[in-house]
Amino acid sequence: MKTAALDFHLPPELIAQEPAARRDESRLLVVDRSNGKIEHAVFKDLPNFLPQPCRLFRNNATVFKARLRGRRDGGGAVECLLLEPGVEPGLFWCLLRPGKRLQPGKSFTLGLGEATCQVVNKNDEGEYLVKFLENDEVVDPLDVAERFGEMPLPPYIERGSGEDHRLQDLDPTRYQTVYADPQNRVAAAAPTAGLHFTPELFKQLEIGGSRFYDLTLHVGLGTFQPVSVDDLNDHHIHEEFYSIPSETVAALKPDASGGPRVMVGTTSVRSAEDFAKKNKSYEGGTWSTRADLFIRPPFDFQVTDHLITNFHLPRSTLLCLVASFLDPKDETGLEQLKAIYAEAIEQRYRFFSYGDAMLIL
CATH class of the missing domain: 3.40.1780.10 (QueA-like)
Known part of the structure; x- marks a missing residue:
């Protein structure tokens, strides 16, 4: 077909x-x-x-609140979408944007710098293995997502600002x-x-x-x-x-x-x-x-x-x-x-x- x-x-x-x-x-x-x-x-x-x-x-x-918004070490914005846990604690396979600026060895932060996300690896499908840390200690990525993340609405559902606040409040439920x-x-x-x-x-x-x-x-x-x-x-x-x-x-x-x-x-x-x-x-x-x-x-x-x-x-x-x-x-x-x-x-x-x-x- x-x-x-x-x-x-x-x-x-x-x-x-x-x-x-x-x-x-x-x-x-x-x-x-x-x-x-x-x-x-x-x-x-x-x-x-x-x-x-x-x-x-x-x-x-x-x-879960799989969409995270952070900042690179150089100050640029990062969007991270959590996909699937890695085999070790603190690791999660993610999609990253812009991926070209987040190759293995690079990192980005969430919130006011409370959580650090280190890029560990990249597979052939363009997915990145990311390690989640707080105070240099490995933490559960799902707990981090619950505090800093957003609901992962598909891209065809558009959410802006202003009049969309009602919908943004509605989405988690x-x-x-x-x-x-x-x-x-x-x-x-x-x-x-x-x-x-x-x-x-x-x-x-x-x-x-x-x-x-x-x-x-x-x-x-x-x-x-x-x-x-x-x-x-x-x-x-x-x-x-x-x-x-x-x-x-x-x-x-x-x-x-x-x-x-x-x-x-x-x-x-x-x-x-x-x-x-x-x-x-x-x-x-x-x-x-x-x-x-x-x-x-x-x-x-x-x-x-x-x-x-x-x-x-x-x-x-x-x-x-x-x-x-x-x-x-x-x-x-x-x-x-x-x-x-x-x-x-x-x-x-x-x-x-x-x-x-x-x-x-």
């Missing part, structure tokens, strides 16, 4: 710059794969469309699911399909007999970055660490009770399908490894019966995943997805992280 097939035109005004006033008042486009029927609803109507009971699987990763586990500060980007859920909606689904099961995928930027090669066969898929507790492993089994399996978001799909590919016996209790799965047509889904997802960026691997789910047998799912997106654009749905949602049955 050529990467150009993943292009589509999106009017810029449909890129959501802020969340809906209430999480579950986002719009919901419902697609029935059995007959191609499309319905338009509101996310709080979800229980009216999901089979009851069902098993819902969600990524409980917490987005709304760019986070209500079920994010503070013990799992591992996400550099939000698992956005989960942003629409509210405690009230959970309760309504649970009254109907449905149950929620947690897993944790360390969401990185590779999930959302556009594919840069011309042919998808040449694309090197990124890897992300995930962990699935034993209760969730048991619930993923095809013969487990509780109704069809509903994945909340593409990160849940990637974790669960990677697990199913590597552990066909569903044994061993808690499962932890790195997902290296590129889901694209054709794809044999093992544990995903229904999917809740947002509307994704052009040329992203997430479009491949959703297209595969629409038609796992061949590439016709991409044409179906483009037709669905065209209708969503005509109906003025809001796209990307703070945008509306889609349910594929």
Whole structure:
């Protein structure tokens, strides 16, 4: 498949710059794969469309304040985006800008000089290994980020000054699911399909007999970055660490009770399908490894019966995943997805992280 097939035109005004006033008042486009029927609803109507009971699987990763702004020794500004911990305490792989001025051996400071960040190494992907210090002592980069960092909003969400103060105050809460586990500060980007859920909606689904099961995928930027090669066969898929507790492993089994399996978001799909590919016996209790799965047509889904997802960026691997789910047998799912997106654009749905949602049955 050529990467150009993943292009589509999106009017810029449909890129959501802020969340809906209430999480579950986002719009919901419902697609029935059995007959191609499309319905338009509101996310709080979800229980009216999901089979009851069902098993819902969600990524409980917490987005940490991964964007840091500092200053180089020479006085220039630095932007640092934390990606993934290094193997030793105090080390974290990061993206740095301007990287050319921050080669190994250079450093920058945060705040009023309270924290020092030393560049230790650089890999072939342009990521920098940085050591975090305070008073010459190694410190936890996540603790430093909590004090000096900002929420890592994607670049298509614009935040300026003045009238944007309201949104800047809103982002730390709304760019986070209500079920994010503070013990799992591992996400550099939000698992956005989960942003629409509210405690009230959970309760309504649970009254109907449905149950929620947690897993944790360390969401990185590779999930959302556009594919840069011309042919998808040449694309090197990124890897992300995930962990699935034993209760969730048991619930993923095809013969487990509780109704069809509903994945909340593409990160849940990637974790669960990677697990199913590597552990066909569903044994061993808690499962932890790195997902290296590129889901694209054709794809044999093992544990995903229904999917809740947002509307994704052009040329992203997430479009491949959703297209595969629409038609796992061949590439016709991409044409179906483009037709669905065209209708969503005509109906003025809001796209990307703070945008509306889609349910594929």
